[in-house]
Amino acid sequence: xxxxxxxxxxxxxxxxxxxxxxxxxxxxxxxxxxxxxxxxxxxxxxxxxxxxxxxxxxxxxxxxxxxxxxxxxxxxxxxxxxxxxxxxxxxxxxxxxxxxxxxxxxxxxxxxxxxxxxxxxxxxxxxxxxxxxxxxxxxxxxxxxxxxxxxxxxxxxxxxxxxxxxxxxxxxxxxxxxxxxxxxxxxxxxxxxxxxxxxxxxxxxxxxxxxxxxxxxxxxxxxxxxxxxxxxxxxxxxxxxxxxxxxxxxxxxxxxxxxxxxxxxxxxxxxxxxxxxxxxxxxxxxxxxxxxxxxxxxxxxxxxxxxxxxxxxxxxxxxxxxxxxxxxxxxxxxxxxxxxxxxxxxxxxxxxxxxxxxxxxxxxxxxxxxxxxxxxxxxxxxxxxxxxxxxxxxxxxxxxxxxxxxxxxxxxxxxxxxxxxxxxxxxxxxxxxxxxxxxxxxxxxxxxxxxxxxxxxxxxxxxxxxxxxxxxxxxxxxxxxxxxxxxxxxxxxxxxxxxxxxxxxxxxxxxxxxxxxxxxxxxxxxxxxxxxxxxxxxxxxxxxxxxxxxxxxxxxxxxxxxxxxxxxxxxxxxxxxxxxxxxxxxxxxxxxxxxxxxxxxxxxxxxxxxxxxxxxxxxxxxxxxxxxxxxxxxxxxxxxxxxxxxxxxxxxxxxxxxxxxxxxxxxxxxxxxxxxxxxxxxxxxxxxxxxxxxxxxxxxxxxxxx
Numbered sequence: 001x002x003x004x005x006x007x008x009x010x011x012x013x014x015x016x017x018x019x020x021x022x023x024x025x026x027x028x029x030x031x032x033x034x035x036x037x038x039x040x041x042x043x044x045x046x047x048x049x050x051x052x053x054x055x056x057x058x059x060x061x062x063x064x065x066x067x068x069x070x071x072x073x074x075x076x077x078x079x080x081x082x083x084x085x086x087x088x089x090x091x092x093x094x095x096x097x098x099x100x101x102x103x104x105x106x107x108x109x110x111x112x113x114x115x116x117x118x119x120x121x122x123x124x125x126x127x128x129x130x131x132x133x134x135x136x137x138x139x140x141x142x143x144x145x146x147x148x149x150x151x152x153x154x155x156x157x158x159x160x161x162x163x164x165x166x167x168x169x170x171x172x173x174x175x176x177x178x179x180x181x182x183x184x185x186x187x188x189x190x191x192x193x194x195x196x197x198x199x200x201x202x203x204x205x206x207x208x209x210x211x212x213x214x215x216x217x218x219x220x221x222x223x224x225x226x227x228x229x230x231x232x233x234x235x236x237x238x239x240x241x242x243x244x245x246x247x248x249x250x251x252x253x254x255x256x257x258x259x260x261x262x263x264x265x266x267x268x269x270x271x272x273x274x275x276x277x278x279x280x281x282x283x284x285x286x287x288x289x290x291x292x293x294x295x296x297x298x299x300x301x302x303x304x305x306x307x308x309x310x311x312x313x314x315x316x317x318x319x320x321x322x323x324x325x326x327x328x329x330x331x332x333x334x335x336x337x338x339x340x341x342x343x344x345x346x347x348x349x350x351x352x353x354x355x356x357x358x359x360x361x362x363x364x365x366x367x368x369x370x371x372x373x374x375x376x377x378x379x380x381x382x383x384x385x386x387x388x389x390x391x392x393x394x395x396x397x398x399x400x401x402x403x404x405x406x407x408x409x410x411x412x413x414x415x416x417x418x419x420x421x422x423x424x425x426x427x428x429x430x431x432x433x434x435x436x437x438x439x440x441x442x443x444x445x446x447x448x449x450x451x452x453x454x455x456x457x458x459x460x461x462x463x464x465x466x467x468x469x470x471x472x473x474x475x476x477x478x479x480x481x482x483x484x485x486x487x488x489x490x491x492x493x494x495x496x497x498x499x500x501x502x503x504x505x506x507x508x509x510x511x512x513x514x515x516x517x518x519x520x521x522x523x524x525x526x527x528x529x530x531x532x533x534x535x536x537x538x539x540x541x542x543x544x545x546x547x548x549x550x551x552x553x554x555x556x557x558x559x560x561x562x563x564x565x566x567x568x569x570x571x572x573x574x575x576x577x578x579x580x581x582x583x584x585x586x587x588x589x590x591x592x593x594x595x596x597x598x599x600x601x602x603x604x605x606x607x608x609x610x611x612x613x614x615x616x617x618x619x620x621x622x623x624x625x626x627x628x629x630x631x632x633x634x635x636x637x638x639x640x641x642x643x644x645x646x647x648x649x650x651x652x653x654x655x656x657x658x659x660x661x662x663x664x665x666x667x668x669x670x671x672x673x674x675x676x677x678x679x680x681x682x683x684x685x686x687x688x689x690x691x692x693x694x695x696x697x698x699x700x701x702x703x704x705x706x
Contacts, residue, residue, distance in 0.1 A: 001320050002026055002077050005103070006070040007045065009081030010060060011379035012396065013296075014041035017079050019369035020312040029073045031066060033059035035387045040379050047073055054389045054689075060084045063091040067098050077101035077319055079312075083391065086295040087114060103319040105294050109266040113292040116160045117198050123289045126265035128258045131277060131288035133200030135160075145177045147199050154202040157181055159188035159195070166191045168235055170202055203279035205445045208232065209244045209287065210275040211259035212303045212311075215268040216318045222328045223256040224303045224311075230444045231433060233351050238426075238449070239433060240299035240339045242306050245404065245442045246285070255287055262292055271315050273297045280445065298341070298396070305337035305371050305400040336404040338411050338434075342395045344386040346424035348458050353392040355639045355664050357385050359422030360598045360605075363395075364414045374399050374414050386423060388640040388664030394425065404442075408434055421598045421605045428612050432456045460515060461611030465570045466593060468521050468548050469586055471604040471617045472510055474597045476542075477578040511551070513616040518551035520563060523574075541575040541587070634671060634697050636690045640664035644686050645697070651679045653699065660696050677701050 004027040007014045018028045018041065030045035035054035042048045049069045052059035063085055070078055078095055080086035086104065093107035104110075113119045117135040124130055133155075134147040148155045148171065157180060159167025167188040169180040185195040212224040228244035229237045243252070259274035272294050276287040300311050314325065344354040361382040366374045378395035380386070386394065397414055401407040415431040433439055436452040449456060507524045523544040548570040549563055575587035586593045596607045605614045643661040647653060653673045660671045677699035684696055 004075045005077045006075035007079050008066045012377050013081035015044050015379045016369050018044050029075050035389050070100050077103050079103040082295050101319050103315055105268050105270045109268050110294045112266045113294050122265050126261045128262050128289045131200050135198045151201050156200045156202045157184045157197050160198050161192040161194040203277050205280040207278040207445055209278050210273050213259045213263045213272050215263050216324045217269050218323045220324045221260045223259050224307050230446050231448050232446050233449055242302040242337050271296050299339050301398045302337040302339045306333050335402045336407045337400045338407050340397045340430045343426050344392045344423050347426050347429040354424040355386050355388045356423035359600050362419035364417035421600050462613045467606050467615040470595045470597050470606045471615050473576045473584050477581045511618040520549050520551045522547045541577050543575045546574045547571045636694045639691050642684050642686050642688045647679050649679050
């Protein structure tokens with residue numbers, strides 16, 4: 001076995017490999033970029049060496065530099081993880097030439113499976129089922145269109161060198177083929193530097209089912225059963241499970257045998273995944289080879305959960321020349337496992353990737369990188385930054401149970417207990433997905449998200465009264481904590497955050513914004529009731545009267561009396577007890593609700609077992625004295641790189657007009673004007689890196705007279 005390996009990756013997968021290596025007594029070397037100097041994977045490895053700039057091309061894609069670091073540190077092997085150089089045949093060859101073991105398949109196997117067209121020709125020769133299509137070298141547009149006409153619509157145009165859902169177009173009829181072909185080729189050139197495509201029949205109600213395979217250098221091959229990865233957005237996986245629902249033993253054996261034949265056809269050594277598209281027609285399922293991923297997959301933990309195998313351990317053993325630890329007959333399925341990919345993205349805005357700081361990151365009780373009932377694999381900690389340079393995945397949440405129904409219940413509870421504040425994320429969305437009828441039945445295919453859209457997007461599971469009450473209770477708890485910091489003043493009635501009233505009932509108002517609507521909430525008599533309650537020693541609850549009204553007053557100068565005629569959205573008596581500023585027990589109309597909340601940038605994020613939502617609690621005093629230039633400034637909503645400014649100093653702009661373009665996570669984001677005005681100053685230049693919240697330009701409130 002190796003004594004030391006270098007992990008040529010970052011984040012969760014680097015931490016995953018390091019955990020198994022440590023258990024096996026193998027020392028690890030991390031490499032890191034500027035953006036990752038304080039990253040978790042740097043901390044968990046035995047050694048760490050600086051690699052280069054934040055952009056992947058300046059760091060994690062520098063194969064020569066990585067090999068040099070491996071030699072410098074005495075690492076005998078390099079584990080590429082997934083992504084970056086993991087499927088780069090030239091890098092695998094360079095490792096071999098340098099006398100360093102590449103923990104993965106040979107360069108020849110990577111090349112054979114790297115091109116979709118070539119791999120399909122190999123699979124056809126090996127007897128692996130292929131979906132009808134054209135995979136040849138003739139790339140003339142009219143010829144390809146003729147092939148599509150012969151195959152029959154709908155067809156799928158796919159970039160031959162593609163992956164990650166890019167370079168794919170569904171063509172519904174012949175009239176659209178040429179335009180979609182050109183669009184697919186443009187994206188393929190941009191993403192992969194190769195515009196060669198293939199044409200395939202688009203399967204009806206397709207499912208994405210893949211087989212985990214393993215080969216060693218002694219000619220042994222096994223498969224570790226199947227995973228269903230059908231729940232996808234933008235052709236990228238969201239949820240995975242093993243085994244695949246509805247797959248019987250006959251189909252399982254047929255797919256497993258086909259996957260092993262695929263691996264044997266290229267003398268595959270190491271962990272790989274053979275991906276199949278499964279067509280569902282008339283109650284029958286037919287599977288066809290799609291591609292082979294010559295690396296460990298993101299979703300490998302579900303296979304580990306149902307087999308009890310540590311796949312990274314097997315990778316190290318096989319790379320060191322050992323035989324596979326088990327034969328096919330010794331492998332079996334135990335229970336059911338689900339994996340949810342927790343990502344920094346906004347599902348309600350077309351899954352736009354997000355960047356920023358993990359202000360709050362709390363997880364349910366779990367294990368890390370080992371098979372357990374609840375497992376979380378991640379490479380971040382609370383306070384870390386999700387940067388614009390790398391993938392948006394925060395963590396993988398994996399659950400294992402005896403049955404699928406129990407696994408679903410366990411996943412629901414685990415997602416409900418996950419708390420992330422500081423940037424948009426898909427935790428709530430994942431919970432919605434697993435509770436849809438389609439997922440539970442299961443009625444699975446790659447269009448599940450589109451089919452269940454009404455149940456998945458723009459959801460608000462919490463009552464307005466719960467959100468408002470929690471926001472107010474957190475504010476009161478925060479004020480109470482602040483008032484009690486200095487024991488000399490804590491009993492001073494003039495120091496109470498509620499204000500001191502000798503003869504009148506106290507009434508307080510709060511300004512809130514929820515779902516783009518303004519509200520005013522009033523509480524009264526809360527201090528006196530709390531004092532009375534303590535004197536009687538009835539219980540440990542504080543109480544107040546709550547009234548919530550929709551604020552339809554546009555003129556801030558108008559007194560609150562103008563709202564007297566507005567019918568309340570809610571009135572009730574509230575009881576509460578806060579153990580701290582984040583944890584609250586509420587009684588609303590006799591119903592107990594346990595809530596947690598965090599305030600970040602005037603937004604209160606509320607979490608209960610029923611779901612999560614957010615509401616803005618406006619601190620009016622915090623905005624007093626703000627100058628018009630600051631209010632009209634344009635700030636970057638994320639870390640990234642300035643691509644371009646669409647305006648110049650002195651230009652008149654209108655609210656909503658495009659002002660700047662920021663690139664983050666390889667996606668361009670257009671930043672629009674928050675107000676009318678005139679551009680007073682540009683504070684960055686194209687190519688500059690900006691942090692979350694950096695002021696990009698200033699806008700004077702009054703536009704130039706034209």
